[in-house]
Amino acid sequence: MSISRLGALSVDVTDLEAWRHVLVDLLGLHARPRESDQDPLLIRIDDRHHRIALYPASEDRIRTIMWEVDSPQELQETAERVSAEGIAVEWTNTVAPEERMALAAFRFVDRDGFPNEVCFGPTVDHLPLEQGRVIGGFVTGELGLGHVVLMCKDYPAAVDFYTRVLGFQLTDYIVWDGADATFMHCNARHHSLALMNECFSFKGGDFNHLMLEVASLDDVGRAYDIVNEAGIALQMTFGRHTNDGVTSFYLRTPSGFGIEIGYGGEKVNSDDWEVKTFRSPSRWGHEPQKAG
Template sequence: MAYLGLVTPAVAEWRTFGSEILGLQLIEEGEGGVARFRMDEADCRLWVHPGEKNDIGYIGWQLTGEKEARELGEAVAAAGSAITRATPEEASARCVAGYYWFTDPAGFRHELSWGQYVTPNSFLPGWAMSGFRTGEQGMGHIVLLVPDLPAADKFYREVMGFHQSDCIRDGARALHFYHCNGRHHSLAIGSPGPGVRGAHHIMLEVNSLHDVGKAVDRCELLDVPVSKSIGCHTNDRMVSTYIFSPSVLRVEYGFGGVEIDDLWEPKTYSRTSIWGHKELRPDLPPAMIIES
């Protein structure tokens, strides 16, 4: 995952949240009041656009080059989703050489990009933290809520080419996790029920466990809700906490996720966490629901 675009009426709150809580670098405001954030040498990883309701604007995936993006776009088009190539101006606004975009069967916009703009030694964190684990593993991961889990699973694996990492089946809840590089998962999906579409969280991985604890302290200092206590997941072994963002979308803030290798064997887990991850704020909306 190369980059992400959010839509929310709470852009002003995100400017503070992104820099003072997450440690992202707030860079110059984009056209139309967009808040833009850097998290490494990439010129921009996160855009937060003004809008009347909370939404996922777009998910940017980085491919090796234009040829690979075009070939994947052709596979998506053959499966029934219309593909559009970005204009040079649109590509420049995303800080990439180019991209193709489409809307998947669940209603999410994806951008197949190449040539992400980078400026070495340019990242200045919003507070004194160690930085983020990105590089070849990309920005992090996103967990989407889809109206039809089997259909979405088939599309992401058979059309987009994601590889199954594992599954979690915890009571009535089923979650599918997918990788496309060394990160345990760049994408995960679940289904709260027919007709429900949204997102549960995005994950940003930091370079030090201390930064996870310090972020929790900063949440208390700045009166930002922590959704779940620090815990360790069963599948990717990430030690993390969940922070409630101004747009309802949770941000998993973690350290120490395992890496996928060529000998990886998918498993099915019966619970999400080995320890911790206790729900601290049951009064908050459980997820960012876009449509239901």
């Protein structure tokens, strides 16, 4: 039993209006109404209540990486395995049921300091989604919210934890220029999680990027044009990956980490999947860009 999908990402941000400008004004994503300046900016991209939550704060940092399981039994057993590692588990079902974003959930912080939450029964919104003018749709559903890439101080230990304790399965590896990346899946999406060693300018505990998979290559192209025209900094240019075949670009968020917008990810057939090692992350493009 294991994690079933990536559910949502919550971030503490120092410049909420800059985030709103990128996600809402430029990319046209659906923002839920806020009642006060202290409320988070909640972003919808499908039938979930929200997939991205941005909290006004004095420091930019990841607040929660939300994972989902498919049954109360899996939730309980996952919590027990995490606790058996000597990691503190905090159950979050103390608020009134109507205030919860899931039927049940627990939180823990991994060895690199990443705050994780595992939930069962996330909230679904029955109201229609406001479609933006840029992106026609996202690939979510049973595949979840794209993927995240995390930088690790003790990289082998992190891979061991996420595979042995949380049940992620190996997809493949990329090794290049001192970088070592392990890609892992928990459903048919090529990877919902990738872990990397400390390399380039990244240290253990750094959040590298969130990937959002869109429904067409035109969605990627339109977003790329708009981001460039607006002068938004890139983390990596337009390109195509070697291992999952995704065509994408990476914009640099106001909080410093990247958001990858991509199309065409390969699906994993667990019955005959062959784990491979690639020597480059890109077939073409994806040139890294220095932070301004």
